[in-house]
Amino acid sequence: MSWGAFAAVFVAFFLTHSIPVRPAVKARLTDRVGPRGFGWGYSALSLAMLTLLIWSAGQAPHLLLWPQAPWQRHVVQAGMLVVCLILAFTIARPNPFSFGGARNEQFDPAQPGIIRWTRHPVLLALALWAGLHLLPNGDLAHLLLFGVLGGFAVVGRALIDRRKRRALGVTRWQALFAAKQRAPLLQPPGSWGMSLARLLLGLASYLVLLWAHPVIIGVPAL
Structure with a gap:
């Protein structure tokens, strides 16, 4: 190509x-x-x-910029587990601050979950995915790929903030933000059963990625 x-x-x-x-x-x-x-x-x-x-x-x-080292793969393997868990605790749950949410009208700022830590967990997962994969992929094409996607994830936060402020109204957005910031950083989940299900989903997704990586990407993840 x-x-x-x-x-x-x-x-x-x-x-x-x-x-x-x-x-x-x-x-x-x-x-x-x-x-x-x-x-x-x-x-x-x-x-x-x-x-x-x-x-x-x-x-x-293929234009090599830096060689691959074994430790780089280990970092990616550990970091991708974090990425899978972030997505598992994010997808299809209320989040009026970003995309990827569902039933946003049911968002409870007193029980924000992962939204207490970051308004844009999907973008955080994308940025981590891109940054992690830059390590073992030291050629120009992959530098462009992961560098641009990681930059898009970082810059995209401000763009989505503006869009959501406009959609919700500045007063409503600021009220929701202030309320979720008052919630404790660590708190028991609203539903232990749902949290366990999301944890298992994240672990299962990680295992599927390990299996599918050589099939889809052509390179073994382990």
Whole structure:
């Protein structure tokens, strides 16, 4: 794959991520397939484009910038467990401050869970994923891949903050933020059963990633 083709996949990745969530486009799509259909469709499209982008980085011209060391793989293996747990305790739970939430009207700032630590846990997971994978992938194509995606995750927090303030109203957003900041950093979960289920889901997702990595990416994770 040439550098031009790799750049084209990059452009397609960002277009498919940005256009569907523009307010006018999202409203039309939601009217046709419903909020749940939009959420599942957008998630499937995002995952497919991310897989294509990662594959494309592996097919781009190889220009080595630093060699791989065994300790780098160990750091990635440990860090990806954290990423999986963050996502497991984030997806499909109320979060009016960011995307990836569900039933946001049911958000309880007195029991914010992981939202007490970060308003954007999905973006945090993306930034960690990108930063971790920079370590053992020292070629130019992967530096561009993980560097850009990690930067997108960091910059995206401010963009989503502005969008959510506008959608909720500044007064409502600030009230929710102040209320969740008053919650303890560590507190017992609202449901031990649900927390255990999410913990098991995170561990299972991690094991699936270890198994699927050589199948999808072509490189063993262990």
